[in-house]
Amino acid sequence: MPKLTLDDLKKLREKARRTTVLREGGDFRAKVTVHMGTCGIAAGARTIMNTFMTEIEEKDIRDVLLTNSGCAGLCSKEPMITVELQGQAPVKYIELTPEKAKDIFDKHVLNGQIVQDYALGIGSEKTDVS
Amino acid sequence: MEEQTSEKTYRIHLMVCAGTGCVSNNSFAVKDALKEEIKKQGLENEVLVVTTGCNGFCERGPLLVVEPGKIFYQQLTIKDIPHLVEEHFLKGRPVEKLMYSPPEDKTPIPVLNDIAFFKGQVLIALRNRGLIDPEKIDEYIARDGYTGMAKALTEMTAEEVLEEVKQSGLRGRGGGGFPTGLKWEFVRRASTNNGGIKYIVCNGDEGDPGAFMDRSLLEADPHSVIEGMVIGAKAIGAQQGIVYVRNEYPLALKRLNIALDAAREYGLLGENILDSGFDFDIKVTRGAGAFVCGEETALLASIEGRLGEPRPRPPFPAEKGLWGQPTCVNNVETWANIPVIINRGADWYHSIGTETSKGTKVFSLVGKINNTGLVEVPMGISLKEIVYDIGGGIPGGKEFKAVQTGGPSGGCIPKEKIDLPIDYESLSEAGSMMGSGGMVVMDEETCMVDVARYFLSFTQDESCGKCTPCREGTKEMLNILTKITEGKGTEEDLTLLLELAQSIKDSALCGLGNTAPNPVLTTLKYFREEYEAHIKDKKCPAHVCRELNTYTIDEVACVNVGKGCDMCRRNCASDAIVGEKGKAHTVIQDKCIKCGVCYDVCRFGAVKVD
Secondary structure (H helix, E strand, O other): OOOOOHHHHHHHHHHHHHHHHHHOOOOOOEEEEEEOOHHHHHHOHHHHHHHHHHHHHHOOOOOEEEEEEOOOOOHHHOOOEEEEEOOOOOEEEOOOOHHHHHHHHHHHHHOOOOOHHHEEEEOOOOOOOO | OOOOOOOOOOOEEEEEEOOHHHHHOOHHHHHHHHHHHHHHOOOOOOEEEEEEOOOOOHHHOOOEEEEOOOEEEOOOOHHHHHHHHHHHHHOOOOOHHHEEOOOOOOOOEOEHHHOHHHHOOOOOOOOOOOOOOOOOHHHHHHOOOOHHHHHHHHOOOHHHHHHHHHHHOOEOOOOOOOEHHHHHHHHHHOOOOOOOOOEEEEEEOOOOOOOOHHHHHHHHOHHHHHHHHHHHHHHHOOOEEEEEEEOOOHHHHHHHHHHHHHHHHOOOOEOOHHHOOOOEEEEEEEEOOOHHHHOHHHHHHHHOOOOOOOOOOOOOOOOOOHHHOOEEEEEHHHHHHHHHHHHHOHHHHHOOEOOOOEOEEEEEEEEOOOOOEEEEEEOOOEHHHHHHHHOOOOHHHOOEEEEEEOHHHOEEEEHHHOOOEOOHHHHHHOOOOOOOOEEEEEEOOOOHHHHHHHHHHHHHHHOOOOOHHHHHHHHHHHHHHHHHHOOOOOHHHHHHHHHHHHHHHHHOOOHHHHHOOHHHHHHHHHOHHHHHHHHHHOOOOOOOOHHHOOEEEOHHHHHHHOOOOOHHHHHOOOOOEEOOOOOOOEEOOOOOOOOOHHHHHOOOOOEEEO
């Protein structure tokens, strides 16, 4: 490794930040939640998760948070995901395939256009009884 | 197993605490189990395992923080791992039973920042705690590491750096509290002799019982200390740095050396750093663990290969230090604060803390406290907030009695003063001192005479023997204290103790001796009635001093409640208990060696101690 210049240090920081930003609770533009209950996994949710992982990595996207959660309650329509753009209502997508997932990633996650064809509906069920 | 790299994208980072506390609780085995299970479940491309320095909440180790989201898992064992990996990382269902629940309320708290222990803390020196792998320089750089240094070397003059540190109000974190900028200025102004160079030294010779701030800092974030030293070197005009760490800190030494190598490889140490024309390098000296080597002149003697003994000051090291050259000695935590001060500016730093004490202080919170661990708090926070909010109070519903700060040089602050704000001045006024940050909490079962005796035996042991007041004086004080704890003390002893204390304070050669009487003086000031109980009534109110205890058996409770269970008699090593199963037992006082076993084994409260 040659000695760093001031410029190298800045570049190195930018590069390294991409790894650590996940730990800092920073602002993510979008959050994609893959529902990974036993039903989801059986229906292929892991493939969907991997599709998003690959998309994020290949396109070098750093402001999209990919996470998982349990069964969404609509087991017959799995695999399902929820896409939340910052400041917008969450959208649930159902019966996904890797192709559909890629489509959603390009159109909705990156460009903000909801893909009506695969969407179940907008909004989440309320968790608060009050 | 193939090493995971941080170059790749992962959706989850598992921050496994690998401070010495968690490591001794088996956190490396937990880490290996995590890696193995993640691979088994096919998640190795999605979940990254990172080892970090001390997270701070040592009481609950081994610890794991899941990012993003800061889900806090505690007291993990290897058998918890398969379930945790499947439930949380595969299926997205955080596992409640592995989360922290406060003792008074059994509801688990999932997120780290919501836990009272972490809530009240302000992190400057520990800014990277739990967020980076201390063995990876890139992760330190990602968190604005070395930007303060870059700024100091390429955009600022040495005077500007010095002025910034002076303006910040930072004071030495090793105990004395001397203004850091002023010390730097002395060294900057001093001239070298015979064409020598100026030195800067990082004092990592942490020796106070119960203190582990320096160790944890070096283990968790060695680059912050290195960066601080380079900035200091620029301000002072020093060319060589030395970190003095005791050899009992193998993990700190290992991580520090890895960090130094990495910094050298990147050219952040060595010649012409960042093309600025500035040369500076750091080497490590290992100490052999003598407490007195924390005293700066003894420390310098030790680096030079001489016997670790202090010498009279002046001349101060700022004028004549290492090899007779101007030398700046600062503590680990002081150095770790510097990069942030340069990066964020003196005004920002100045806005935190009290009138005379700026910034934050790291404390190791130990003793009779629910949340043992490493905490960083803003100056001016009350002792009460540290003990009850962050520390979670006293275990077992016992009553809080005192806090010992400043180690063997400090003193005990009684519960009447629990609202005391933590800063250099108020601690000194209370008869104690900030010290390097050990904070030992004591409850009603602590005997204050015994505490004073313990600290005196420590300083007596660690006294280098060079000057008479410390060598002979502390020994005499220890003898008197031992006599009192054995019930052989007289009232004249208290007068003698005070006299000795005063003359040692006035005449000892170095800080170790000057401050050695402090634990006795503060306990005598705030807990004189305990000394008197030992002397006049021959009783130890906390029942710690064994010689003064009398064990008896309440015959009614023994027969009616315990049905004469005979446990005490069977466990008595000196055959001092008579009785048989089903009947009342009694202690034969002449034979009793006051070991207290009968008291411990009686499940019916029939054995009484007085």
